[in-house]
Amino acid sequence: MADGPAFAHGSAGGCQTNMMLEALVIAGLGQLALVLAALCVPRLLKWKQALAPQRTLTRQVVWAHAITVWGMQLFFGLLSTLAPHWLLEPTPLAAAIAGFLALFWAFRLTIQFTWLDQEDDAPEGVLFRGAELLLAVVLGYLVIVYATAAVLNVWGVLAP
Numbered sequence: 001m002a003d004g005p006a007f008a009h010g011s012a013g014g015c016q017t018n019m020m021l022e023a024l025v026i027a028g029l030g031q032l033a034l035v036l037a038a039l040c041v042p043r044l045l046k047w048k049q050a051l052a053p054q055r056t057l058t059r060q061v062v063w064a065h066a067i068t069v070w071g072m073q074l075f076f077g078l079l080s081t082l083a084p085h086w087l088l089e090p091t092p093l094a095a096a097i098a099g100f101l102a103l104f105w106a107f108r109l110t111i112q113f114t115w116l117d118q119e120d121d122a123p124e125g126v127l128f129r130g131a132e133l134l135l136a137v138v139l140g141y142l143v144i145v146y147a148t149a150a151v152l153n154v155w156g157v158l159a160p
Helices: 014-038 047-051 056-082 084-088 092-114 126-155
Strands: none
Touching (some): 014 056, 014 084, 014 126, 047 056, 056 084, 084 092, 084 126, 092 126
16 A cells, blocks of 8 residues: 555545544654664763663663664654655554553653753753753654554544
8 A cells, every 4th residue: 555545545534534644654754763862862861881780680670671662753753754654544543553552651741840950960051951942842742643543543533
């Protein structure tokens, strides 16, 4: 289905579908930007020094989790950028994936402001504060776009 879902062409929801396709591509690009930025996190937060006193297994678990989450973000960023129509197909799987992504990013946004201790070790300066604000905007956008895609799919708004 290289041209996207059949309902994107000529249906009453065609304009809405096109807007969602564009929003999903932007969301995918946002995730890919986060993937690139995440490559700087270990250096900026001095993970090598911070994890050095930990046991080998603890260091390996931290890195395994970081790499797993990074890979997942890369995959979903590519999916949203290269095949956004797959997330709008009128199927339970498409709705479930969009819903999962909305929840994933909602949890990440909540954690950013409720759990992460940014007073002790966070880098200081305008650049870091600006990056944190940009992160919040991107995370909020991801939540809204994926939640909208999931709801529209479940309600059948984009279906023929």
